[in-house]
Amino acid sequence: xxxxxxxxxxxxxxxxxxxxxxxxxxxxxxxxxxxxxxxxxxxxxxxxxxxxxxxxxxxxxxxxxxxxxxxxxxxxxxxxxxxxxxxxxxxxxxxxxxxxxxxxxxxxxxxxxx
Amino acid sequence: xxxxxxxxxxxxxxxxxxxxxxxxxxxxxxxxxxxxxxxxxxxxxxxxxxxxxxxxxxxxxxxxxxxxxxxxxxxxxxxxxxxxxxxxxxxxxxxxxxxxxxxxxxxxxxxxxxxx
Numbered sequence: 001x002x003x004x005x006x007x008x009x010x011x012x013x014x015x016x017x018x019x020x021x022x023x024x025x026x027x028x029x030x031x032x033x034x035x036x037x038x039x040x041x042x043x044x045x046x047x048x049x050x051x052x053x054x055x056x057x058x059x060x061x062x063x064x065x066x067x068x069x070x071x072x073x074x075x076x077x078x079x080x081x082x083x084x085x086x087x088x089x090x091x092x093x094x095x096x097x098x099x100x101x102x103x104x105x106x107x108x109x110x111x112x113x114x
Numbered sequence: 115x116x117x118x119x120x121x122x123x124x125x126x127x128x129x130x131x132x133x134x135x136x137x138x139x140x141x142x143x144x145x146x147x148x149x150x151x152x153x154x155x156x157x158x159x160x161x162x163x164x165x166x167x168x169x170x171x172x173x174x175x176x177x178x179x180x181x182x183x184x185x186x187x188x189x190x191x192x193x194x195x196x197x198x199x200x201x202x203x204x205x206x207x208x209x210x211x212x213x214x215x216x217x218x219x220x221x222x223x224x225x226x227x228x229x230x
Contacts, residue, residue: 014130023229033218042220042222043223044222045217045219051227056216056217081179088157090159092159097216098146098211100166100209102161102164103149103218104161105151105158105159105160107157107160108157108158108159110157
């Protein structure tokens with residue numbers, strides 16, 4: 001069974017631009033969560049999507065948004081990029097989401113904002 | 115407040131030594147799950163173990179073992195006879211919540227360096 005895939009793996013953008021990251025969950029999984037990982041803040045939860053609906057949201061500004069498609073693939077968008085948005089963005093896949101389930105992570109997208 | 119504390123920022127050991135990574139958590143929920151993940155230099159988080167709040171039995175998997183103690187709110191991870199391939203950042207995580215809304219909270223991680 002294929003794992004979680006994230007594209008692109010690496011990205012360089014400049015301040016003010018916007019970026020879209022993609023995540024394809026494990027086949028059959030319907031829940032996708034996004035995390036931002038930085039040296040200073042560690043792993044922080046961005047949001048979770050289940051059946052095309054945002055079910056949970058972390059404490060990030062409105063510049064961070066996401067969506068999920070009917071095939072469970074998810075995209076995350078960051079508008080008006082700031083230097084502090086440079087991070088590793090990780091996507092996690094779960095069967096249906098919830099406290100009991102294990103999250104399976106993708107390799108991440110490394111975003112550098114110049 | 116929900117919180118996961120990994121007080122050890124970085125640990126260095128020599129190969130074949132045993133090493134214990136500490137994890138202390140805070141939660142008001144009676145039902146919760148605890149996890150350990152490994153993050154090698156490649157960046158991908160790798161699931162190691164899940165334990166629910168009602169199961170305090172210790173677990174051993176090869177060179178890995180976990181000690182869950184609700185009395186001290188700790189879920190410590192021990193690697194026996196460490197190897198260079200164990201070098202990674204290890205994260206402890208807590209999952210809690212009810213009614214379809216849950217939180218997945220990570221500790222700050224412990225970087226383990228195993229020297230040959």
